Amino acid sequence: KAGVTQTPRYLIKTRGQQVTLSCSPISGHRSVSWYQQTPGQGLQFLFEYFSETQRNKGNFPGRFSGRQFSNSRSEMNVSTLELGDSALYLCASSLAASGGLLLYEQYFGPGTRLTVT
Amino acid sequence: DQQVKQNSPSLSVQEGRISILNCDYTNSMFDYFLWYKKYPAEGPTFLISISSIKDKNEDGRFTVFLNKSAKHLSLHIVPSQPGDSAVYFCAASAGYGGSQGNLIFGKGTKLSVKP
Numbered sequence: 001k002a003g004v005t006q007t008p009r010y011l012i013k014t015r016g017q018q019v020t021l022s023c024s025p026i027s028g029h030r031s032v033s034w035y036q037q038t039p040g041q042g043l044q045f046l047f048e049y050f051s052e053t054q055r056n057k058g059n060f061p062g063r064f065s066g067r068q069f070s071n072s073r074s075e076m077n078v079s080t081l082e083l084g085d086s087a088l089y090l091c092a093s094s095l096a097a098s099g100g101l102l103l104y105e106q107y108f109g110p111g112t113r114l115t116v117t
Numbered sequence: 118d119q120q121v122k123q124n125s126p127s128l129s130v131q132e133g134r135i136s137i138l139n140c141d142y143t144n145s146m147f148d149y150f151l152w153y154k155k156y157p158a159e160g161p162t163f164l165i166s167i168s169s170i171k172d173k174n175e176d177g178r179f180t181v182f183l184n185k186s187a188k189h190l191s192l193h194i195v196p197s198q199p200g201d202s203a204v205y206f207c208a209a210s211a212g213y214g215g216s217q218g219n220l221i222f223g224k225g226t227k228l229s230v231k232p
Contacts, residue, residue, distance in 0.1 A: 004160070033219070043161075043206065043222035056219045090160050092220075105151065106220060108160030 002027065004093050004109035012115045018079040021112045025072050025093030031055075032074040033106060034066060037088040046089075049074050078114075086116045120144045121209050123223035132232050136194040140207030140223055143188065147209040151220065152181060152192045154203045161206055165192070197230045204228070 005024045013019050025032050034046040045058040049068035066076040072093070078085055092106035122141045130136045140150075148169040153161035167174040167181045167190070174181050180193045194201055204227045208220040 035220075035222075042224040043208075043220075045219045045221070048219060058219070092160075105163055105166060107163060108153075110158075110160045 004091055004107055006089075006091050006109040006112050008112060009110065010113045010115075012117060013081050014117050015081055015083060017081050018077065019081060019114060020075055020077045021089055021091075021114075023074045023076075023091030023093075023109060025074070025091075026107055029093035029095055029107075030072055031094045031106075032068055032072065033092045033094075034074070034076050035090045035092065036060075037090060037111070038086075043090070046076065081116045083116050086114060088113050118143070119223075120147075121207055121221050121223040123205075123207055123226050125226050126224070127227040127229070129229045129231065130197045132199055132230055133196045136192075136197045136201065136228055136230065138192040138194075138205050138207075138226050138228065140190050140192075141188060142190075142209050144209070144211065144221075145188070146211040147221075149210045150181070150183060150190050151208045151210070152179075153206045153208060153222075154201075155206060155225070156203050164205075194228075197228075199230050199232050202228055202230050 007022045031050045033048040035043050037043045047057045047066050048055045052068045063079045068074045088111045090108050090111045092108045094106045120143050151166040152164040154164050155161045165176050165179045165181050167183050172183050183190045204225040206225045207223040
């Protein structure tokens with residue numbers, strides 16, 4: 001079974017621009033979560049989508065947004081980029097079945113390395 | 118305030134010996150815990166997990182222990198191999214009554230296994 005894929009793998013943008021990152025979950029997985037990883041803050045939760053609905057949101061400004069499509073693929077968008085947005089953005093998918101241990105196990109993609117100059 | 122803490126940023130172990138990675142948490146609502154391994158330039162790889170109704174879970178060379186009263190969990194790797202050298206993240210979820218899609222991560226422990 002193919003893993004979680006993220007595109008693009010690397011991106012360089014300038015301050016003030018906006019960016020869209022894409023994530024394709026493992027086939028059959030309905031939940032997609034996004035995380036930001038920086039050296040200082042570690043891995044921080046951005047938001048989670050399930051059945052095209054945002055189910056939970058982390059503590060990030062409104063410049064960070066996302067969506068999920070009917071095939072469970074997800075995109076996240078960052079508008080008005082700031083230097084501090086430079087990070088590795090990770091997408092994770094899970095079955096999110098009701099009940100059972102599989103509910104919690106998330107499988108990560110390789111990430112998109114975003115550099116804002 | 119960090120809800121999941123990995124107090125040792127690094128750990129060095131000899132090949133063949135036991136590696137013990139520790140993790141503490143503060144939120145008593147956490148009911149599921151996971152360990153991930155991460156190599157540079159890759160996403161975290163799921164290793165092993167444990168539900169709060171258990172105190173131990175084993176998978177091959179990896180064993181996770183949970184002490185709920187102390188809000189502490191540990192990952193044991195026996196025997197350690199050079200290929201285990203990576204950053205290990207502890208993560209927790211308050212799935213029941215919270216959001217299953219939100220994992221709270223520690224800041225990681227870099228394990229180096231020397232041949």
